Amino acid sequence: MNKEFRKQLTIDLATVVIGYLVLGLLIRSGVINAYSKGILLMVCINVILTVSLNITSGFLGELALGHAGFMAIGAYVSALFTKSLNLIPLVEFPVAILLGGIAALIAGYIVSIPALRLRGDYLAIITLAAGEIIRNLLKNLDIVGGTKGYTGIPNYTSFTWAYLIAVICILASKSLIASRHGRAIISIREDEIAAEASGIDTNRYKIIGFVFSAFFAGVGGALYAHYLRFLQPGIFTLDKSIEILVMVVLGGMGSIRGSVISATILTVLPELLRGFSDYRMLVYSLVLILMMLAKHNDQLRALFDKALSSFRRKEAAHE
Amino acid sequence: MSNVLEVRDLGINFGGLRAVDGLNIDVAPRQLYGLIGPNGAGKTTVFNMLTGVYEPSDGTIRLNGELLNGKKPHEIARMGISRTFQNIRLFRNLSVKENVLISLDTQVDYGLFSGIFKLPKSFKQEKAMEEEALELLKVFELDGYADTLACNLPYGKQRELEIVRALGTHPKLLLLDEPAAGMNPQETQNLMDAIQRLREKFAISVLLIEHDMKLVMGICEKITVINYGTLLACGTPQEIQNDPQVIKAYLGE
Numbered sequence: 001m002n003k004e005f006r007k008q009l010t011i012d013l014a015t016v017v018i019g020y021l022v023l024g025l026l027i028r029s030g031v032i033n034a035y036s037k038g039i040l041l042m043v044c045i046n047v048i049l050t051v052s053l054n055i056t057s058g059f060l061g062e063l064a065l066g067h068a069g070f071m072a073i074g075a076y077v078s079a080l081f082t083k084s085l086n087l088i089p090l091v092e093f094p095v096a097i098l099l100g101g102i103a104a105l106i107a108g109y110i111v112s113i114p115a116l117r118l119r120g121d122y123l124a125i126i127t128l129a130a131g132e133i134i135r136n137l138l139k140n141l142d143i144v145g146g147t148k149g150y151t152g153i154p155n156y157t158s159f160t161w162a163y164l165i166a167v168i169c170i171l172a173s174k175s176l177i178a179s180r181h182g183r184a185i186i187s188i189r190e191d192e193i194a195a196e197a198s199g200i201d202t203n204r205y206k207i208i209g210f211v212f213s214a215f216f217a218g219v220g221g222a223l224y225a226h227y228l229r230f231l232q233p234g235i236f237t238l239d240k241s242i243e244i245l246v247m248v249v250l251g252g253m254g255s256i257r258g259s260v261i262s263a264t265i266l267t268v269l270p271e272l273l274r275g276f277s278d279y280r281m282l283v284y285s286l287v288l289i290l291m292m293l294a295k296h297n298d299q300l301r302a303l304f305d306k307a308l309s310s311f312r313r314k315e316a317a318h319e
Numbered sequence: 320m321s322n323v324l325e326v327r328d329l330g331i332n333f334g335g336l337r338a339v340d341g342l343n344i345d346v347a348p349r350q351l352y353g354l355i356g357p358n359g360a361g362k363t364t365v366f367n368m369l370t371g372v373y374e375p376s377d378g379t380i381r382l383n384g385e386l387l388n389g390k391k392p393h394e395i396a397r398m399g400i401s402r403t404f405q406n407i408r409l410f411r412n413l414s415v416k417e418n419v420l421i422s423l424d425t426q427v428d429y430g431l432f433s434g435i436f437k438l439p440k441s442f443k444q445e446k447a448m449e450e451e452a453l454e455l456l457k458v459f460e461l462d463g464y465a466d467t468l469a470c471n472l473p474y475g476k477q478r479e480l481e482i483v484r485a486l487g488t489h490p491k492l493l494l495l496d497e498p499a500a501g502m503n504p505q506e507t508q509n510l511m512d513a514i515q516r517l518r519e520k521f522a523i524s525v526l527l528i529e530h531d532m533k534l535v536m537g538i539c540e541k542i543t544v545i546n547y548g549t550l551l552a553c554g555t556p557q558e559i560q561n562d563p564q565v566i567k568a569y570l571g572e
Contacts, residue, residue: 005437005442172435175434175435175436175437176434176435179429179431179434179435179437179441180420180424180427180429180434180441180444180445180448181431181434182434183417183420183421183424184421184424186410186413187410187413187421190409190410190411190412190413191408191409191410191411193372193392193404193408194404194408194409194410195410195421196372196391196392196393196396197370197392197393197396197401197402197404197408197485198393198396198421198422198424198425198484198485198487198488199393199396199397199422199424199425199488200393200421200424201391201393202393208431
């Protein structure tokens with residue numbers, strides 16, 4: 001194994017374990033109350049959704065507006081499974097998550113076929129339509145409650161599950177991007193014609209990107225269903241897709257670390273703004289605009305880079 | 320010895336326009352072949368047909384005897400025709416090394432599973448790719464720029480990187496579309512030397528489109544001149560330079 005890779009992996013795993021222990025301890029000791037714990041779960045779920053959307057939007061470079069649709073499929077399929085069967089949660093839940101992911105993956109594959117012929121705005125319309133089709137189908141499915149909503153879903157999404165799966169999603173995405181398949185996906189974003197001329201089967205890699213992204217959207221949906229315990233097609237509108245897209249854009253197209261950070265901030269922020277009551281969404285939008293401006297401000301960026309490089313130097317000096 | 324590339328009666332229609340008509344090209348192994356003609360003569364269209372971007376309306380294209388008609392661009396790239404573009408098409412936001420790694424993808428076969436779970440096979444192949452990428456970059460002394468973003472390279476270096484990337488697919492035939500465009504005389508001279516060096520080192524044939532007559536006449540062993548999509552003349556540089564029709568249509572008195 002590559003030495004550098006092993007070092008990176010050790011650092012990553014150590015961060016993951018320490019993060020888990022610290023948060024777990026805070027929950028145990030009651031510092032993080034039930035309300036904050038709910039936010040923490042939503043952070044994990046949004047991280048999964050954002051990172052997975054970043055694969056199609058950031059790395060493959062296609063504007064996809066149907067993420068909420070794939071999430072809905074994962075949510076409903078997994079909920080249907082856990083509600084129909086009564087196995088022990090430890091067996092039932094991972095299977096349900098996996099099934100949710102696979103169902104979304106299949107939907108992602110179906111959508112990717114017409115999507116292969118289109119780019120840019122047209123692809124955005126196709127994915128938007130796909131999301132709406134899924135939502136309207138669910139509205140008319142009586143076994144999952146239709147418009148009335150689907151109730152009585154078991155409360156399986158614990159902090160451990162959400163955290164574990166978010167970590168798996170991040171590591172799998174990072175690993176995909178660092179492989180030859182990831183490079184091929186990025187090459188399509190950079191220049192599709194040149195990628196073809198370099199021997200990259202662009203259709204195949206577009207499908208891989210779409211399907212990978214849809215799978216984790218479904219997984220995120222499954223966690224969401226078993227956290228909320230109530231599903232309604234109205235949750236998975238275009239607004240939801242846009243919300244995830246905003247997280248991707250703010251974190252940076254093609255940056256997994258950025259996605260994690262922005263998903264965290266944008267999940268916590270609306271909760272912090274509750275003090276503004278009626279003006280909450282107004283302030284939220286303002287903060288969003290300010291953050292976007294700050295992100296593209298060269299002076300702020302330089303300041304940030306300087307701080308980061310001095311931190312790195314200190315770190316290097318320690319070694 | 321049989322030809323690397325055999326093009327017979329090649330033609331293409333764009334609606335009512337006959338852009339290329341009845342063109343024959345034979346490229347021998349290790350031959351440096353020039354394709355010249357006035358602007359709009361259909362040279363790049365020929366390249367696009369050879370690489371599968373356009374499907375010819377009639378005629379055949381064979382690479383070492385294998386029919387290429389109807390094949391997709393990425394399949395043709397894997398079969399052994401590689402190209403550069405008239406207006407540079409690099410993966411601009413990727414490093415110089417990554418640009419080459421993408422075309423070296425044709426040389427490895429580890430699967431998606433192996434890639435995501437980082438199995439030993441993927442490590443071994445990635446390492447070999449990386450070594451070969453640096454080796455290829457040395458052809459144009461670009462190895463010092465390995466971690467520079469492609470868009471930050473000076474113009475001449477970008478053209479060279481495109482050639483290196485094209486070599487990554489291990490081609491039998493290299494198509495260069497105006498490789499010297501925008502280069503100064505010194506850079507053009509270096510490029511001429513480099514093309515000859517490449518041909519020896521990698522034992523490949525080169526088919527190039529170029530308007531710089533010094534380069535074309537200096538290195539090509541055989542030249543085809545086209546005008547309005549049809550053959551005007553074909554022969555050695557001397558024959559072309561003395562052909563009255565070529566002088567009239569393209570070279571000038």
